[in-house]
Amino acid sequence: MALKSTIIEIQDLHKRYNGALAVSGVSLNVYEGEVFGFLGPNGAGKTTTISILCTLLNFDSGSAFVNGFDCKREPGKVRQSIGLVFQEVTLDNELTAYENLKFHCYMYNMGKKLAEERIDEMLVVVGLSDRKQEIVKKFSGGMKRRLEIARGLLHRPKVLFLDEPTLGLDPQTRTNVWEFIRTVKRSTGSTVFMTTHYMDEAEVCDRVAIIDKGRIIACDTPSTLKSSLKGDTIHLKTEDDEAAMKEIFERFGLKAAMTEAGLFIIVDNGEKFIPRLFERSKTGILSISLKRPSLEDVFLNLTGKKIREGNGHGKGIVSRHGGA
């Protein structure tokens, strides 16, 4: 297997605000080419960490390197290597999609020919080629987000930072943006680092670090994190729940929980269990469904609390540099 090269390296990072620790000993590595999710509830320290990585905020101790450059000593070089999409829309509504992108190319001192090439290339990636000359204020929320991501990629950054990329978007648009983030990764090879407090968003990442109270409490692929929780839940409806419960205990030694909604059984591997259950079942099975542990369950297991979903009153990174 090829060795993965590290593109973001954080060691024992600490950041205090007025004495209170917001980031408390964060260490992690992000590998080149992955979509990395930084998941945690509000106040966990996500924005502080991403702001440090984007050189928008100083830190007290530890180290942070992006693309081999020191966030403390080489902020200019870090900024050259990154693209950044803020929570709030930073496009100019009165300009066309093309003009918004052109302005960014100008800021990055790109020559005219190169700028035209990159703009066309990125509009294809984000599926907005046919809207190139349209005024941005006519765009939907999802289109604006895609255009911002295209803008963040124009100078071919090694890492694209997305701060809560689907905050405030409707469910359908959120799904589209996730698909699109994966497309970006495939077609540009950029590493994507995104903060989120949405579990379903974290599911689309290659790896996820879960942060709570300024500390990383787990870091792995979503499937490994979930498989650390032993047990799938089988939800079963039968013609006679009591008889089925007895039968399941006799055959498998498993105790099902009987509720008004049917039977619930925790098993090691639901996929293997279901065919075995059907094989010689004496009680008629009306319906069966399988629920795998979710990242929410992982978070609950690690912290004893739930990540509150849907409280997306984003505050986000301070846009001091107007958008890297």
Ligand code: ADP
């Ligand atoms: P998240 O992005 O995960 O919601 P933040 O990084 O914004 O978390 O915040 C981490 C902690 O630091 C929280 O307790 C928050 O109240 C505090 N904090 C964030 N920004 C400031 C600030 N500018 N001044 C004082 N405290 C802050």
